[in-house]
Amino acid sequence: MASSSSSPFKDDVLKGKVALITGGGSGIGFGISTHFGAHGAAVAIMGRRRQVLDDAVADLRSKGILAIGLEGDVRKQEDAARVVETTIKHFGKLDILVNGAAGNFLSSPEDLSPNGFRTVLDIDSVGTYTMCHEALKYLKKGGQGKDPSAAGLILNISATLHYTASWYQIHVSAAKAAVDSITRSLALEWGTDYDIRVNGIAPGPIEGTPGLRKLNPEEMKSKIQEYMPLYKTGERWDIAMAALYLASDAGKYVNGTTMVVDGGLWLSRPRHIPKQDVKALSRAVETKSRAVGLPTSKL
Ligand code: COA
Numbered sequence: 242m243a244s245s246s247s248s249p250f251k252d253d254v255l256k257g258k259v260a261l262i263t264g265g266g267s268g269i270g271f272g273i274s275t276h277f278g279a280h281g282a283a284v285a286i287m288g289r290r291r292q293v294l295d296d297a298v299a300d301l302r303s304k305g306i307l308a309i310g311l312e313g314d315v316r317k318q319e320d321a322a323r324v325v326e327t328t329i330k331h332f333g334k335l336d337i338l339v340n341g342a343a344g345n346f347l348s349s350p351e352d353l354s355p356n357g358f359r360t361v362l363d364i365d366s367v368g369t370y371t372m373c374h375e376a377l378k379y380l381k382k383g384g385q386g387k388d389p390s391a392a393g394l395i396l397n398i399s400a401t402l403h404y405t406a407s408w409y410q411i412h413v414s415a416a417k418a419a420v421d422s423i424t425r426s427l428a429l430e431w432g433t434d435y436d437i438r439v440n441g442i443a444p445g446p447i448e449g450t451p452g453l454r455k456l457n458p459e460e461m462k463s464k465i466q467e468y469m470p471l472y473k474t475g476e477r478w479d480i481a482m483a484a485l486y487l488a489s490d491a492g493k494y495v496n497g498t499t500m501v502v503d504g505g506l507w508l509s510r511p512r513h514i515p516k517q518d519v520k521a522l523s524r525a526v527e528t529k530s531r532a533v534g535l536p537t538s539k540l
Contacts, residue, residue, distance in 0.1 A: 254281065254485060258277075265339070277337070286310050287312075335379040421441060
């Protein structure tokens, strides 16, 4: 039996559930696959690369997890439909859809062709919508193989890049803004009509992921950590635990939110004034304002 000793959740929080995880063979997606499996779910992982899927499935099975790897590209509606159908054929039902498949690379806007921009939107935004669309009939209460009283749920992996603006990430920022919008719209519409909860997770930099390797070259690492509120990068475990919370009954009243799991990074700013100088500077300003009889706000 798979061990989840490193998790604060009980081993059986997803017992009997079937999860389909796009991008589930590597990085954050693989972390979610592993921990969902370790907590009782059977997992179908979808990806474009056969070898990555085979290696991931072998690893999951070695941990006692029921797993299959399904080749497909979320940009192709026929692939999305086939992968959902195959999951149903193999495991009999679908309870959880995780949209983790994503594309990314650093590029300044002047070097990014409209096709490059579109490619990332096609994978992240349209791909997420396509998977949700194809999975809906199985996620509904009474969908094939499902308990008539239990609806499925959706988790969309997003980012924090678009909360402000991020250098060289115009394409991904636009794509993830759309993903967050899809999360809210489906939470409203499918939450109301079908009791399907739809939530997102916005990870920060996570060790051992293609995202970190592509976006934060090793030489930038210490610079980034300098500004981070928690002064460290995250682990795949951190995202998997957030996913477990949202996918289990612990999150049963959470719908339409995108949970930020980034150690506070998106809030971080360089510290322009050293801490030891703040008190002196601030006091000096107030003393000056009193001396000339002005409120501080007029200075
Ligand atoms: N800088 C600028 N443009 C780029 C680029 C880069 N580093 N990489 C790709 N593009 C452009 C291409 O030039 C092309 O546009 P064009 O036809 O106008 O020249 C367009 O993007 C499509 O590229 P292509 O290589 O055909 O796409 P693909 O479908 O094979 O790959 C990517 C998709 C580009 C997103 C690829 O990085 C990928 O497959 N990523 C998946 C894994 C990943 O990124 N994980 C990280 C998640 S955080």
